[in-house]
Amino acid sequence: MDTEYWIAADKAHCWHPFTRQDEWVAGEPAEPLVLVAGEGAWLTDSEGRRYIDGNASIWTNVHGHNHPVINAAIAGQLEKVAHTSYLGFANPRASELAQRLCALFPPQSLERVFFSDDGSTAVECAVKMAIQYRLQTGEENRTEFIAFDQAYHGDTMGAAALGGVGAFFDRFRKLGFPVSHVAGLADLMALEEAALARTAAVIIEPLVQGVNQIRPWPAGMLRQLREWCDRHGVHLILDEVMTGFGRTGSMFACQREDVIPDFLCLAKGLTGGYLPMAATMVRGAIYDAFLGGAENAFYYGHSYTGNQLGCAAALASLDVFEQERTLAKIPAKVAQLQEGLARLADRYDVVHEVRQCGMVAGVELRGKAGERFAAADRTGEKVSLLARRHGLLTRSILDTLVIIPPLSIDRDEIDHMFRALEAAIHDYFQDETPA
């Protein structure tokens, strides 16, 4: 078993997400990297090279890889049982986890947790619940949704219908359910009353859109959106799949603007980035509408719903938040990120804009006169690939280099990340000599 073998088997049989398979199999623009181990903020490839996980393994990892507390929790659970059906049965870890998640919010707010498997299913559940709620509360005409331009909410058909990135979703959207997309709050407020009367819910990635090249919303926007929803009887679905579990500096992004949603979608960081698991949290009043007869029940679920290993990992991750005072340590890291980003913007003309929301950051590259690079140049992708040579794994979105490290990253590791970014920019734009 070695690198060559794994790559050959991959190229012969695997199909990767969001990937041009013809290029991948041709080894273009780079041969696949085979990741075999991790420790803290670092990952190791099959040739023994080490990299900072600057992308937190697609925005999932929170406390670092190979964390002893989470490892022990999973191993301990394995001694008992890995998985049991949640359909018709309860299990200790899921009970404990639901209770702990609800306790993170004020009493009588988000009171129920529906478990599923990943970010897309967390959103899919919220959408189906939002529709069914209206159907059984005498508001049969309120079954449409409002989402934001360039939003990303996942890839299952329902979540895809909400998505606003044309290249991903246009060919599927018309097969989904009615969704109006708006650019921002002003657009939303301009919608006609008749459209609002058909609307079940608005969905948003709170504080910052991730897939839209890390684009923060204006401060205060979320609070205003909540007030608007209340005025118009529209439910608010917060997709905290990326922002949840500390990424923006508080446990949940909504807490930064003192907002409680009607539906909250969680995934990625829920298990500390260890196992696929999601949760859709709802207000008690919404849950109540699903009581009182077979016709009101929520007929939805997956085989691995409430998976005991996933719940054990999630409980351990919440423990680590407390034991390591993870949230208390974030402000200093956010400040260091901010300084590093400002330095990049200062030093390199090709750094057009840096955007940051807590531990989530993007570095947008453009030509020196501010012009966008041709899409065919794939500048961001090539700079990200060059960063590998300097010990950093990240993934660009178009020409924005994304920086979302594990929250556990330390000072030296953040410095390493910026050195690697600078070196990659320097390598690609040969003439870009730092001032």
Ligand SMILES: Cc1ncc(COP(=O)(O)O)c(C=O)c1O
């Ligand atoms: C905001 C948001 N929602 C939903 C998803 C979908 O999550 P998953 O890939 O786990 O299905 C993502 C994934 O990046 C996301 O960023």
